[in-house]
Amino acid sequence: MYVAVKGGERAIDNAHAWLAEERRGDPGVAELGVAQIREQLALAVNRVMAEGSLFDPDLAALAIKQARGDLIEAVFLIRAYRTTLPRLGASNPVDTGAMAVDRRVSATFKDLPGGQILGPTFDYTHRLLDFKLAAEAAVPEAATAPALAGPVPHVTGFLNRDGLIEGAERSDATPPDLTREPMELPADRALRLQAITRGDEGFVLSMAYSTQRGYGRTHAFVGELRIGRVAVEMDIPELGFAIEIGEVELTECETVNQFKGSKTEPPQFTRGYGLVFGQSERKAIAMSLVDRALRWKELGEDDTGAPAQDEEFVLMHCDNIQATGFLEHIKLPHYVDFQSELELVRRLRAEAMAVQEAAE
Amino acid sequence: MTGIALGGGFSHPPEQAARAFRAVLEAVSRPGTIWTVEGAVPPAPLTVAAGTVLLTLADGTAPVHLAGDADCQPVRDWITFHIGAPLVGAEGAMFAVGRWQDLLPLGRFHPGDPDYPDRAATLIVLMNDLTNAGARLTGPGIKDAARLSLPEIAAFQRNAVQFPLGLDFIFTAGDRVAALPRSTKVEGAACM
Amino acid sequence: MTDQAYNFAYLDEQTKRMIRRAILKGLAVPGYQVPFASREMPMPYGWGTGGVQVTAACLTPEDVLKVIDQGADDTTNAVSIRKFFQRTAGVRVTESTGEASVIQTRHRIPEAPLREGQILVYQVPIPEPLRFLEPREAETRKMHELEEYGLMHVKLYEDIARHGEIATSYAYPVKVEGRYVMDPSPIPKFDNPKLGDCPAIQLFGAGREQRIYAVPPYTQVVSLDFDDHPFVASKAPHDCDLCGADESYLDEVIIDDAGGRMFVCSDTDFCAGRQAAGHRGRLSPAEVV
Structure with a gap:
């Protein structure tokens, strides 16, 4: 005898209890602390902060722990x-x-004011598994140098001085915020940048890669890539001046792209821009390439139909939380819609077969 | 800022706003029906209903236009303190509040854009009375026909012709509220 | 009862005001999709975040809430959403369509007729009825503005040319008050006739796509069709095997691996009510124990 499926509530509770057990893993192995994740899985923490649009390494580390290391779930x-x-x-x-x-x-330059600083990078490491890390060996201390005195000027600033690169107009306009207002297309550059910096690293990476392979090619050089901490200041109306409320780590990438000229403008280089929370170098470079590709219209370039030139395509599909939710929702019950399709296909088949039989 | 400005807001905002919204939701869904709302005690000439509707729907992101004697210091202070809505001219208003004759001419208000008809202004009309008599209303939300004591007929007919553009109206008298969205067709004799 | 860490019905008041404004504009322009700044909810996009936000903006402490998914109150996602509102709004919940003042639904309209005083909130995945014909928002917005619905008619007509009938069985497009073409959400087309002239308020929320739209009570809603191929609200040609109903939408259940199957009402409250009233189907036990 058939009994309709009941007990959804108990099934959910049981599933969640099982999940908690799986999250902990073998109780014989020491439990992972949030501080350990924050300190030792910092690049995962950075990615969660960037795509989560919230700069808080402790919360991001907690989210990674809760999500069992699934970074999109943590975001x-x-x-x-x-x-x-x-x-x-x-x-x-x-x-x-x-x-x-x-x-x-x-x-773009061998040397420049402020110097080249490699910093803590994977670049030039040989990608050989380091079995010493499995043995929890002590880390030898890295060499230090005195901190740079004064600001480090931007490379694009040097080019700008000679008029070799397009100007970046200063604006005090409040940028739009897609977390507070519905996305409206066409979007301006500020809105695009916000969408991309929150966007999925894998998606932005692939879009950027596609431009390098010719789908909306922009001939990008990394004019400059910098990672470090900046002060966050806020105007306090009661005080009449800005005070520093904290510090965030950022990765900024400025690309210098092939020049373009027109009848009114002599040839000059153009810019792509990437700015991402934390040490998120791959994302920042990719972002600047996608930004540049999306600027084809304002720079009077051709629409080659490349995916990375398609603003609506990029902006509507770069958010992994939207994407994963909609993707995974197809595992929810759909038997009502499926039933209606079943009936339709059965009826169409029956009609088709009747016609066939009549013909024979 | 006066003592009047500091008082007269919601004492339990989430619950009071929820109940007031439900009344407005029903009123807009069923043009011509009259509902009661409570919670706000705004300065004159705002009605309890007008104040409650403003507390429920307006905020710092929803500019308000005050028309006629509604544009007085006590009302300005009250809105600034409780709602934080920017006070603007008719053209930029998402909500406008005033007596009918002070809201005229309606052409000053934004009727929405052809691709975004939702961007139209909502006019909150201060009335002395509100009854189910007078103009005959038909259209979405109305089973057969409804009657409502509208201040006039022609302006609402002109408004409805613009559909899907057009203004939406919320009428208030004391603690009573009724609505006339742009989708409603209006006929018959005016009263009041 | 309510979780004190969050505001009544979870959303903050400013967010609720923004949603409430969108709902009212949706009612003023029936069938038109109002953009709204959908918030990130603690459940995934695609799982009812639009419906949840609309419900949260409408609920009062006095409401009685019913949540259904595929017509059933006990499907896991319906259970999850119902629990969310019990926890954050402390509202009473029910499985009875008649008792509910707010009903959130995914993919069905209840069988029992709705009444005045009720709100039916639909979860909507893709609110744009033209989206699968034209993927660009900028284009579809213009098509709605200019009432250019020819593309939709061409699509439906191509169906007829190919299959002899319109091969759309759910999310069947409708025209509201002779103006906007609207997606009724993925309800089976069997439910389409219930959309029009309905005493209840019908609200549609699409969270990921950031759209809210509405059908006021007693509003004309017409399923698109052609004179020579009129719309037909179809369902499986069976009676419910549990309650014997011959006019309800049915789920097909496979009961063995030898081709055995049965058909049962998708609306669990409707079916249980009929069984309690003594109605029996082909596979009902002789007596209720």
Whole structure:
């Protein structure tokens, strides 16, 4: 005898209890602390902060622990938490020129004021599994150098001085915020940048890669890539001046792209821009390539139909929380819709076969 | 800022706003029906209903236009303190509040854009009375026909012709509220 | 009962005001999709975040809430959403369509007729009825503005040319008050006739796509069709095997691996009510024990 499936509530509770057990794993192995994740899986923490749009390494580490290392799930936890936070105000724009840089490289000049600083990078490591790490060996201390005195000027600033690169117009306009207003297309550049910096690293990477392979090619050089901490300042109306409320780590990438000229403008280089929370180098470079590709219209370039040139395509599909939710929802019951399709296919088949039989 | 400005808001905002919204939701869904709302005690000439509707729907992201004698210091202070809505001219208003004759001419208000008809203003009309008599209403939300004591007929007919563009109206008298969205067709004799 | 860490019905008041404004504009322009700044909810996009936000904006402490998914109250996602509102709004919940003042649904309209005083909130995955014909929002927005629905008619007509009938069985497009073409959410087309002239308020929430739209009570809603191929609200040609109903939408259940199957009402409250009233189907036990 058939009994309709009941007990959804108990099934959910049991599933969650099992999940908690699986999350902990073998109790004979020491439990992972949130501080350990924050300190030792910092690049995962950075990615969760960037795509979660919330700079808080402790919360991001907690989310990674809760999500069993599933970074998109961790981003989701951070996003859902972020929504509930009151918005107390907006900071002033951060000054990346005043960044305390840990890393700063330029691919366009061999040397430049402020110098090339490799910093803590995987670049030039030989990708050989280091079995010493499995043995928890002590880490030898790294050499140090005195901190750079004064601001580190941007490479694009040098080019700008000679008019060799397009100007970046200063604006004090409040940028749009896609977390507070529905996305409206066409979007301006600020809105695009916000969408991409929150976007999925894998998606942005693939889009950027596609431009390098010719789908909306922009001939990008990394003018400069810098990673470091910047002060966050906020105007306090009661005080009449801005005070520093904290510090965030950022990765900034500025690309210098092939020149373009027109009848009114002599040839000059153009820019792509990437800015991402934390040490998120791959994402920042990819972001600047996608930004540049999306600027085809304002720069009078051809629409080659490349995916990375398609603003609506990029902006509507770069968010992994939207994507994963909709993707995974197809595992929810759909038997009502499926039933209606079943009936339709049965009826169409019956009609088709009747016609066939009549013909024979 | 006066003592009047500091008082007269919701004492339990989530619950009071929820109940007031439900009344407005029903009123807009069923044009011509009259509902009661409570919670706000705004300065004159705002009605309890107008104040409650504003507390429920307006905020710092929803600019408000005050028309006629509604544009007085006590009302300005009250809105600034409780709602934080920018006070603007008719053209930029998401909500406008005033007596009917002070809201005229309606052409000053934004009727929405052809691709975004939702961006139209909502006019909150201060009335002395609100009854189910007078103009005959038909259209979405109305089973056969409804009657409502509208201040006039022609302006609402002109408004409805613009559909899907057009203004939406919320009428208030004391603690009573009724609505007339742009989708409603209006006929018959005016009263009041 | 309510979780004190969060505001009544979870959303903060400013977010609720923004959603409430969108709902009212949706009612003023029936069938038109109002953009709204959908928030990130503590459940995934695609799992009812739009419906949940609309419900949260409408609920009062006095409401009685019913949540269904595929017509059933006990499907896991319906259970999860119902629990969410019990926890964050402390509202009473019910499985009875008649008792509920707010009903959130995914993919069905209840069999029992709705009444005035009720709100039916639909979870919507893709609110744009033209989306699968034209993927670009900028284009579909213009098509709605200019009432250019020819593409939709061409698609439906191609179906007829190919299959002899319109091969859309759910999310069947409708025209509201002779103006906007609207996606009724993925309800089976069997439910389409219930959309029009309905005493209850019908609200549609699409969270990921950031759209809210509405059908006021007693509003004309017409399923698109052609004079020579009129719309037909179809269902499986069977009676319910548990309650014997011959006019309800049915789920097909496979009961063995030898081709055995049965058909049962998708609306569990409707079916249970009929069984309690003594109605029997082909596979009902002789007596209720």
